[in-house]
Every structure is written in C-alpha cells, then in structure tokens.
Amino acid sequence: MLTKYVQTAMKSAKYEIFPDGTFYGEIPVCEGVYANAVTLEVAREELQEVLEDWILVSLTLNLPLPVIDNIDLTITKEVA
Numbered sequence: 555m556l557t558k559y560v561q562t563a564m565k566s567a568k569y570e571i572f573p574d575g576t577f578y579g580e581i582p583v584c585e586g587v588y589a590n591a592v593t594l595e596v597a598r599e600e601l602q603e604v605l606e607d608w609i610l611v612s613l614t615l616n617l618p619l620p621v622i623d624n625i626d627l628t629i630t631k632e633v634a
Contacts, residue, residue, distance in 0.1 A: 562623045
C-alpha cells in the first residue's frame with residue numbers, strides 16, 4: 555500500500571525549469587513536498603526521497619495525509 559501511494563503521488567508531480575537551468579518539482583497534493591536539482595532525473599529522485607520522508611514524519615506525528623487515488627494511509631487506531 556505504501557509503495558502504491560508513493561508511486562501514485564509521484565505520477566501527479568509537476569516540474570518546471572528555472573531560469574538558471576535547474577529543475578523544480580513538487581507534488582501539489584502533498585503540501586511542502588518539493589525538490590530542486592541540476593537535472594530532471596535528480597529532481598525526480600530527490601522529490602521521491604522528500605515524499606517518503608514527509609510520509610514517515612506525518613505518520614510518526616499522527617498528521618493527516620491526503621487520500622491519493624483512494625489510498626488512505628491514515629492510522630485509525632493504535633497497534634497493540
């Protein structure tokens with residue numbers, strides 16, 4: 555489920571080229587998830603790393619995550 559969430563979120567990423575020639579990528583539905591790098595490939599890799607860290611921090615702090623393509627990572631109860 556986690557892998558599918560990351561893959562689906564990455565498909566919604568938006569990229570642009572800055573005037574200095576660097577690449578910027580963000581996942582609009584995941585607030586604060588963005589990356590900037592010298593190549594598009596590196597920007598994609600960094601964006602995925604940021605997304606994965608963002609998910610882990612959000613889950614650790616019990617922060618809400620957006621439902622993406624009907625994938626809901628919300629923790630509804632504590633595991634015993």
